[in-house]
Amino acid sequence: MPHWGELWDRLRGTFRRAPESGGRSEREMDAELHSHLELAIADNVRRGMTAGEARRAALLSLGGIEQTKQAWRDQRSLPWLENFAGDIRYGWRLAARNPGFALAAVVALALGIGANTAIFSVLDKALLRPLPYPHAGRLVFFGMLIPSADSRPFLFASSYVDLRDQQTPFESMASWRPGIGGCDLTESRPLRLGCARVESTFLPTFGVAPLLGRNFTASEDLPEARRVCLISYGLWQSRFAGNPAALGHMLSLDGKPTTIIGILPRDFAWPTLGRVDLVLPEALTAAERAKPLAGVVRVYARLKPGVSIEAARAQLEPTSQTWRRALPPMFRRDMRLGLLSVREDQVGSIRRALWALFGAALALLLLAVANVANLLLARGAAREREFAVRAALGASRWRLARLQLIESSLLGVGGGIVGAGLTYLLLRLFVALAPAGIPRIRQAGLDAPVLLFVVAASLLAGLLCGLAPALAARPSRAMFAGRSLGPPRGRLGAALVVGQVATSLVLVAGAGLFVDTLRNIESVPLGMDASKVITAEITLGREAYRQAGATSQFFDRLQTKLRGLPGIAGVALGDSLPPTGGEHAHPFYGIRVEGRPPFEKGTGGLVGWRIVTPGYFQMLGIPVLEGRGFVASDQEPESNAIVLNQKLAARLFPDQQPIGGHVQLSPPSGPWYEVVGVAGDVKYVENSGLVAPASPEYYLAVKNAPASEPAGADARNELRHAFLLVRSPLAAAGIERLVRGEIASLDPTLPASISTLESRIELLRVQPRFNAALISLFAALGLLLAALGIYGVLSFLVAGRTQELGVRMALGAMPQGLVGMVLWGGLRLVLAGLAAGVGLGLAVARLLKGLLYGVSAGDPKIFAVAALVLLAAALAACAIPARRAARIDPVAALRNE
């Protein structure tokens, strides 16, 4: 058990004035010993000794004044700490005496530590930090995974209802309707909200209790129940200023009255990380619950304690076979059971990218460490005499190594402090580069775990760079040789250079791969022209636009008003926009072509479709390759024009002219459509930013008035959720304002999200851009560090060989010969490093495969360019010491001896 009082006093004693210089306690100790001796002598005299005898006896029984004092001092402070503090003071003085050296080392380490910490901070929030739910490790997301239909697992509501009655590995389950839908707060201040429709078990499954109010009950989760909702903390603050009276308040949501019954907690995060303002009951209809293949839901569940994901998968496997049998034939083979942790679902493709970036940052740190190690090695040579003297005075090898390690740790700590500042700047850069696409990036900052990481990284980096000189120090050898620049130190430095070159080659080649990927993604023709197009996303509520024809009236008036404005070259509407997929799709085999037998069931994958107005193709720059695009007469209700994309046309009419052909769409009871045109294919840009090939699609014209059809029915050609497209040569900001104004003049309660089409596409490319930008930054810094490292080692070698070179010169060596010798000495190391780097790089690049587009992981061109870049940098770094070698004055060099 430590005595805190003792520890405290001794700590204070340690940091008071050094005892040798005679502090207050030192004087007191002297006084006490003096009084002890006086008392003892007086006592002895009283017992009959002479003054001399009395004094000798007193000293004898005390047992030595100096020993006593030393034991006393040791008790007064903590000797090991005192030694340690002494070493630190010494290291500090050494650094202060050579500020250029210290600065170079600190900057190099700060670069490495800063880059690592910034990436770690992002990584920590995205991948490592526990999700904000109790026992989050037990939360899973599962369903049927059918890649050709949906990238994420789902279930049909009927299967889910069946599952609830069965034995499952789950403690609880909750379904919700896929996607956070837009819903509109149709009040005096219109607002587009993110709304999620969930089962009543949803919040309890996640272990989340409302901050205020309550969750809805199972009976409130029925379609006929009174409408209730929970609102997010953010909405509560912004709309109700955090007033508890918001509970019970009636909202007008898509024109329907909805009562607020609860407020979600402040830190509540939606499991898919989307922004959710409002949670509504899922309200599955009786038909959805009962009919197979009707409603689609996503399902979250909480595993029973102690049940692993693998065990749950095994237990669900038989059930998934019944799901499979219920599927249409085309999906059966494709289907498998999808079951993954909520974390895994959230992180998806970004995981690999973040680890890759972390690896790059780590490589940068290693380069920095190698550089500082080299600097220390070079300086270690100059300090050999000092170490020899210390060793001669009895310092152990460990004590000398400790001195070096403490010194280099000081550099590491300096690097950490500067690096933390750098982290702050880098994080701001990250957020600017990737506002979306990386989970929780905005939360990344210098918090406790990140600071801990900084401390650990700086100490580790500092110790690592001190390791080389500590190991290389051979004081005894130096004593006997007097002066030594022998091979061991040179060999260590050479090995460091080879390692540095190899590491930076991997970095540069990696950067090349990512930059090439980005360039490929940006230069691949999507099959459309996004420039000068402004988009506005609008959803007309089912209540407010209930009457037949109300929606088409609204869009007609909006288009007419916009067309009349100056500076607007064209206006069009569509229910979805490339380069993302359409809102709708159905199986390919559901299509019939007149005069041909039906396609075999279960073949052909999915066909997507969009409904568009006549100007759509022109507006998006999608070429009409055959026939014509839509015209105004195609919008009449009786017209049955259809435009196919190239891919679908080739599949439906492999050996004949598609124009004039007739097709019947799924379901087969519908009308026959006449093919009037074939439009060019448009590629898809996926969420990861990578480009996917186009898939078969067709387009239908938006109808003028759905006339007889009842409101709310799923009229195929009715627009409710629409993208307005406006092409104008004018500045985007002005047009955006104009469009917003026109929408508000028609319906002031209607929210619209307006942006340029280019920025919509840019958003999809955030991830590859982030990867390319960061890794290029790291590679550039790494290259710089490697070049500096080569320069440092060669300069050191040349300096060490001054006499040898002088002798050679005196014996008639030509300066060019000496330059060549020094250059070759450096290049040999560089070439060895390049060879090692190519091998290492090929191995590492294979891990990056899923992140690359249009470039193979082992692309020889990229590796060759990377090697050349490094070679050039290395040559430049070698040139300076080589020139110095050529300028050596033999007389001066020899006189030095």
Place this chain on the structure above:
Amino acid sequence: MPRSKADVLQGTLDLMVLKTLDTIGPMHGYGIARRIEQVSENLLALNQGTLYPALLRLEQRRWISSRWGTSENNRRAKFYSITAAGRKQLAAERKSWERMASVIARLLAGAEEA
């Protein structure tokens, strides 16, 4: 140094100092040393110098306190006195010492019988 004199065991010095101060009240370092030697009837070879680090340690542990004063023959000396915490510690150490002593005594007695 005669072999028959016992060296002071590590740790027992603390106990002796505390007991001494508890018995005779405030005393200076020399007095404490003399007192311990007298009580042991000069059987203990107390290296008086080792007393001072021990006194410092006890003071750091807040078991004794010190203050400068004047000795019986009018000399300046530092006087130590036991604190309340020191008395508690003394009681505890005494108990553990007695337990230890009795264990050893029983062990030795057993060994003789065998």
